[in-house]
Structures are given as C-alpha cells and as structure tokens.
Amino acid sequence: MDKKSVIPIYYQLRKYFESQIRSGQLKPGDALPTEMEIANLFNISRMTVRRAISELVSSGMVYTQKGKGTFVARPRLDKVVFNLNNFYEEIKQKGMVPHAEVLETRITKADEKLAKKLGIAVNTKCLYFGIVISANGEPIAYETKYTVYTKKTPIIESQLKDPLFSRLAEAHSDRSPSSSKKVLMASTATEEEAKVLDIKPGAPVFFMVQHIYDAEGKKIAWGKSVYRGDRYKLTSYEGWNINDIKD
Amino acid sequence: MDKKSVIPIYYQLRKYFESQIRSGQLKPGDALPTEMEIANLFNISRMTVRRAISELVSSGMVYTQKGKGTFVARPRLDKVVFNLNNFYEEIKQKGMVPHAEVLETRITKADEKLAKKLGIAVNTKCLYFGIVISANGEPIAYETKYTVYTKKTPIIESQLKDPLFSRLAEAHSDRSPSSSKKVLMASTATEEEAKVLDIKPGAPVFFMVQHIYDAEGKKIAWGKSVYRGDRYKLTSYEGWNINDIKD
DNA sequence: CAGTGGTCTAGACCACTAT
DNA sequence: TAGTGGTCTAGACCACTGA
Numbered sequence: 001m002d003k004k005s006v007i008p009i010y011y012q013l014r015k016y017f018e019s020q021i022r023s024g025q026l027k028p029g030d031a032l033p034t035e036m037e038i039a040n041l042f043n044i045s046r047m048t049v050r051r052a053i054s055e056l057v058s059s060g061m062v063y064t065q066k067g068k069g070t071f072v073a074r075p076r077l078d079k080v081v082f083n084l085n086n087f088y089e090e091i092k093q094k095g096m097v098p099h100a101e102v103l104e105t106r107i108t109k110a111d112e113k114l115a116k117k118l119g120i121a122v123n124t125k126c127l128y129f130g131i132v133i134s135a136n137g138e139p140i141a142y143e144t145k146y147t148v149y150t151k152k153t154p155i156i157e158s159q160l161k162d163p164l165f166s167r168l169a170e171a172h173s174d175r176s177p178s179s180s181k182k183v184l185m186a187s188t189a190t191e192e193e194a195k196v197l198d199i200k201p202g203a204p205v206f207f208m209v210q211h212i213y214d215a216e217g218k219k220i221a222w223g224k225s226v227y228r229g230d231r232y233k234l235t236s237y238e239g240w241n242i243n244d245i246k247d
Numbered sequence: 248m249d250k251k252s253v254i255p256i257y258y259q260l261r262k263y264f265e266s267q268i269r270s271g272q273l274k275p276g277d278a279l280p281t282e283m284e285i286a287n288l289f290n291i292s293r294m295t296v297r298r299a300i301s302e303l304v305s306s307g308m309v310y311t312q313k314g315k316g317t318f319v320a321r322p323r324l325d326k327v328v329f330n331l332n333n334f335y336e337e338i339k340q341k342g343m344v345p346h347a348e349v350l351e352t353r354i355t356k357a358d359e360k361l362a363k364k365l366g367i368a369v370n371t372k373c374l375y376f377g378i379v380i381s382a383n384g385e386p387i388a389y390e391t392k393y394t395v396y397t398k399k400t401p402i403i404e405s406q407l408k409d410p411l412f413s414r415l416a417e418a419h420s421d422r423s424p425s426s427s428k429k430v431l432m433a434s435t436a437t438e439e440e441a442k443v444l445d446i447k448p449g450a451p452v453f454f455m456v457q458h459i460y461d462a463e464g465k466k467i468a469w470g471k472s473v474y475r476g477d478r479y480k481l482t483s484y485e486g487w488n489i490n491d492i493k494d
Numbered sequence: 495c496a497g498t499g500g501t502c503t504a505g506a507c508c509a510c511t512a513t
Numbered sequence: 514t515a516g517t518g519g520t521c522t523a524g525a526c527c528a529c530t531g532a
Binding site: 022023024058075077078079080081082083084086163164165166177178179180181182183184185186187188202203204205206211212213215216217227229232233234235236237238239240241242244245246 | 269270271305322324325326327328329330331333410411412413424425426427428429430431432433434435449450451452453458459460462463464474476479480481482483484485486487488489491492493
C-alpha cells in the first residue's frame with residue numbers, strides 16, 4: 001500500500017483483495033477484516049476502505065451484510081451475458097477486413113404491415129434500406145432497416161453504412177432515440193437471405209429484430225438482421241479468473 | 248430533497264437527476280451544475296453529491312471530465328446484452344410449469360475425444376448425464392453434460408436436475424469452479440436432438456457449449472445445450488426508458 | 495450490549511482545463 | 514489564474530446483528 005504513489009489508495013486496496021480472492025487466500029464465505037481493522041492496518045481512512053469495498057461489491061466479488069461484516073462471494077457461473085457491440089469493430093478486432101455494401105435504399109409510404117411494426121399511421125414517409133456486411137469479402141450479415149423520415153435531410157451513403165442504427169434514426173426523425181429492444185432468435189435462411197449471404201436455403205442463422213423508441217416509448221425505427229450461423233457466434237465469460245482462460 | 252427521510256439523500260438526488268434526464272429537461276451534452284453548486288443548492292455535503300453522481304456515471308447516464316464538469320451522456324443503443332440466467336426460474340416467471348427429466352446418467356472413463364474436451368488424461372473417471380427441460384409438458388431444451396468425478400460422492404437425481412451446472416461440478420470434483428465460458432451458436436437439429444425435443448430434423452435451434460474452469464484455468468466440466476428455436480429467444484433492452492417499452 | 499456496515503459532514507490538497 | 518472533478522481525512526450518528 002503505497003501512499004505516495006500516483007495510483008489511488010482505494011484502487012491499490014481493491015487490487016490487493018482481488019488478488020487475495022483470486023489466489024484462494026480468501027475463499028468464498030470467508031469474512032474480510034472489518035472496515036476499521038483494514039483502515040487501522042494500512043493507516044488509511046475508513047472512507048477510503050469503503051470505496052475499495054464498494055467497487056468489489058459492484059464487481060460481485062464480495063457482499064456486505066449490515067451489522068455482520070463483508071464476505072467473499074461465490075462466483076456466479078450460471079449468469080450468461082452475451083455482448084455484441086459494434087459489429088464493424090468486432091470484425092476488425094479479429095484481424096479481418098470489414099465491408100458494408102448498400103443493396104437498396106428507398107423512400108416509401110408505410111403500408112399497413114410496416115405501419116403496425118413502427119406504430120405509425122399508414123402512408124407515413126419512411127426510409128428503407130438493406131445492407132450486407134462482410135468480413136474478408138465473405139458476407140456475414142444481412143440487415144434490413146426502416147425508420148420514419150420526417151426530416152428532409154438528404155441521405156448519405158456513409159450514414160447507411162453506419163453500424164450505429166440509432167445514429168441514422170436520429171438524423172432522419174424529429175424524435176430522438178432513447179431506448180432499444182432487441183430479440184435474438186435461431187432460424188434458418190430463406191431463399192432470399194441464402195442468396196445474399198451465399199449460403200444454402202435452410203442453413204442455420206441468427207435472426208435479430210430491433211426496435212428503437214423515443215423518450216415517450218413511441219417506435220421510431222425497426223430493423224431485422226440475419227447473421228450466418230457458420231460464421232458468427234456469441235461468447236460469454238463469467239467468473240473471477242476469466243483472463244486465465246486459454247481456450 | 249428531504250433530509251429527514253429514511254431514503255438516503257444521495258439516492259433522492261440521483262433519482263432527481265434521472266427524472267430530469269429522462270423527461271428531457273436535461274438533454275445529452277448538457278452540463279449538470281458543478282458539484283459545489285449542487286451541494287450549496289440543496290445544503291448537503293459535496294461527498295454526498297459525488298455519491299449520487301458516481302452512481303449516475305456507472306449507470307451510463309452521465310459522464311465526468313476532469314477540470315471541465317459533468318455532462319449528460321447519449322444513450323448507448325448499439326450495445327446488446329443478452330442475459331439468460333436461471334433457465335428454470337425463467338420458465339416459472341413466464342407462468343409456465345418447468346420440469347426436468349434425467350434421460351441417462353453414467354460413470355465413464357474418458358475416451359480420447361472427451362479427455363481433450365476436458366483437458367484431462369484418458370481414462371479419468373467422469374460423470375456423464377443428459378436431461379430434458381420442458382415447459383408445460385413441452386420439451387424446450389436438451390442438455391448433455393460431463394464433469395470429472397474425483398470424489399466418490401453419491402449422485403442424487405435432484406442434483407442432476409439442478410439448473411446450476413457449476414454446483415454439480417463442485418460436488419463431484421476436488422477442484423472448485425471459478426470461471427466459465429459459454430459459446431452460443433445458431434444450428435439445426437440433428438436426428439437425435441429432433442427426437443428428444445419433438446421437432447423436425449433440420450429445425451432451427453440454439454446450440455450452446457459451456458466450459459467450467461477452476462482457479463488455475465483447468466477445465467473441470469463440459470456441457471452442451473440445445474434449445475428449440477421456435478420456443479426460445481433472447482431479449483435485450485437498452486437505454487434510459489426501458490420501463491416504458493410496452494411491446 | 496459492543497461491534498458492524500450505511501450515511502453524512504466539513505474540511506483539505508491535487509491534477510486538470512480553460513482563459 | 515480560477516474553477517473543475519478526483520482523492521483523502523477524521524470525525525459523527527444511525528440501524529442492524531449477535532451474544
């Protein structure tokens with residue numbers, strides 16, 4: 001515990017307990033020293049100790065019980081969190097060359113089906129477009145998207161290729177996106193999807209439907225994405241030693 | 248801001264800014280008052296203000312810039328987080344009746360293939376079993392699992408049905424589970440899977456492979472799960488008004 | 495009852511930003 | 514240089530747990 005260091009004391013203390021837990025010197029169920037004991041032991045303020053502990057709590061490594069103490073938690077391995085952030089960046093990170101191609105773009109008046117999907121009146125002006133995202137020249141994802149088109153901002157191709165759908169929705173609607181709902185399903189490729197993605201009809205794919213809402217909960221955009229099942233998968237790491245996992 | 252309330256001041260303050268942001272009175276990019284201004288305005292300590300703000304930061308609603316101020320963030324709608332926690336509980340929550348049935352359970356010596364999957368020596372004693380999970384009598388998931396079997400603890404059927412695979416692995420191995428890796432794929436049902444799940448071969452399914460590791464990063468369990476694509480889907484909500492989303 | 499974590503205060507010094 | 518958020522302190526009172 002180096003008080004003169006540029007590294008904050010609470011951070012050093014947190015890392016100290018993290019390593020104690022990871023190495024097994026503190027096992028699940030074990031009690032940490034009380035906050036006052038830790039403070040006296042390292043000659044630091046109790047508030048500084050509390051900051052370190054509160055970070056350990058939010059990372060799930062320890063839990064506190066009022067009037068009792070602070071205890072090492074059991075790793076929650078049943079939890080599953082799949083993160084799929086920026087598709088474009090993910091491809092790049094894997095050392096592949098990403099590419100987005102706009103297949104079609106159109107301003108249409110919403111028919112009944114689309115009006116229902118977007119929760120808008122029939123004949124409302126909408127922007128429709130479809131893009132294919134590929135990695136190293138091989139098509140991976142096929143995305144079809146609709147947004148309301150209330151502004152008359154011109155459509156720029158780079159905008160359509162923007163991996164952030166919400167940014168596009170913001171540019172062409174007078175309501176700004178506030179929330180999003182995505183549903184992921186397992187499916188098989190239709191004739192059209194198979195053609196675009198260069199796979200066989202009936203081949204396994206991920207199918208994702210996305211809704212974007214404004215602050216009042218009204219829909220302002222809708223999109224569906226199809227990902228090739230043989231080229232795309234989701235990975236989740238849980239626990240305390242996830243950096244030690246090799247394969 | 249009620250100082251006499253049992254509700255902590257920092258919590259009241261946080262909710263105050265949350266509602267300001269959600270209602271649009273504070274828009275993305277807007278600066279919050281400085282910490283000292285807030286403290287003076289409500290006659291509270293700066294540390295209390297900081298606690299409220301730090302919670303807003305970790306929820307992603309605001310961000311701070313040293314020497315400049317605190318600003319309202321733009322909602323990150325590109326992020327996708329799929330949580331699939333306790334399968335059993337999830338079915339119950341949806342008002343359905345969950346049921347787990349053990350199809351087969353066996354103590355085997357690891358052949359080459361399994362030894363490789365678990366990173367152990369050939370002929371190591373392993374516990375194998377397969378279960379089917381159903382909702383309202385309809386099969387939803389088919390799970391096949393292996394763990395090393397170094398302890399000689401007897402196998403209890405309720406243990407096999409335990410939705411927490413890690414708990415089972417803990418009971419039968421002398422090494423305790425520390426980390427987990429799960430990979431989710433889109434696939435189509437094999438003949439065997441189709442039979443068990445009462446669907447057609449080639450029907451879309453989610454396919455998930457799970458590894459469980461001990462603190463040293465050594466594998467202690469392996470399992471695969473097949474979920475019916477027509478009965479199971481993953482949903483992700485992002486943004487600041489996710490409670491207002493109706494459908 | 496003594497001991498625990500939870501909340502809160504009124505200061506202090508620092509590094510950083512903008513002017 | 515003045516103002517900002519980041520860190521830290523040495524107290525205080527509280528509600529809760531267990532003996």
